[in-house]
Amino acid sequence: MKATAAVLEQLNQPLVLSEVDIPDPGPTEVRVRLTATGVCGSDLHVLDGTIPFATPSVVGHEGAGIVEAIGAAVTSVAVGDKVGLIAPSCGHCDPCLNGHQFTCADSSLKWGRVRSDGTPAITRNGEGLAARFLGQSTFATHTLVEERTVLKAPAEVPDEVLAPLGCGVVTGAGAVLRVLKPQPGESLVILGAGPVGLSALMAAVNTAAAQIIMVDVSEPRLELARELGASAVVNGKQTEDLVATIKELTGGGANMVLETTAVPALLQQATQMLPSRLGRLGIVGAPGPDAVFSWPTIPLVMSAAQINGVVMGDGNAAFVQGLMELYLAGRFPVDRLVQTYSFDDINKALAAAASGQAIKPVITF
Incomplete structure (x- = not known):
């Protein structure tokens, strides 16, 4: 189609709007x-x-929509269902079988660029485009995905809220609720x-953590953090010694620190x-492939500290x-994080995300 x-x-x-073709679903696929x-x-x-990722390509991976067609073996959704798109998974590797679906061991589902049978998921003038980005490729009016990438959603959840749940939101929320797991009375930075x-902050507010401290350099974002429930906020630009400030606020150190910025320092x-x-x-931010940080071995061992790499919030x-x-x-x-854009303005949405003008740009169709 x-x-x-x-x-x-x-x-x-800039991305270029172009007419493409989407194949009919295979047995385990959903359009x-x-x-x-x-x-x-x-x-x-x-x-x-x-x-x-190869070019020309179609990326995007925080999708919400309506099921238009299903393969013969699909059972979890039906035509007409409202769905959110989530990280692809094979369903039979150790992570999948043990509740860690979003860290599936089959990397081809995220980066393979084609369908499982090797044919393109999107073509243009008969030529395949690199697609299935993180299993989805949602910068389009339609997409063809595997059944395990769709999740039936309540009609009451707005599309612009449902879409980002599948990546950015679940990453932050899962980092808190599934990885760090705040205990009563603990502190989180x-x-x-x-x-x-x-998203991590909003999740933490739903725990028994006694202290939730947000650090950023943007006063408007710090004010939003206050409104969303932060116990305290710290402007990194206006703080001479950030480590000392955190230790003072927490009485010697935070039980948990979640790093989301990808700034090595x-x-x-x-x-x-x-x-x-x-x-x-907890480490969510991913700096360049050569970035490293150090931790002296004896203090690390003697403190019994835990270092947690967080992929997609360890979600499912x-x-x-x-x-x-x-x-x-x-x-x-x-919804407090979302700013919507039309599909025609997708390059404006990308620029707003890159500049920080918008916290979570969402394109609506």
């Missing part, structure tokens, strides 16, 4: 008419070449008030913000369903 996609023709160039898609940092990193950091500081015993560090389908329920209960106000 005919569709319209925003095609990346060359790196560091979705997109109603919304978020813009994520990973999309920006493809556009500038930081994340290798979140470095970076972007969509991941603010800030990650190094994060290691020093923990207490002398049993601190937990059930966890995303839970976030939908929290939103509907008024306890997880994702």
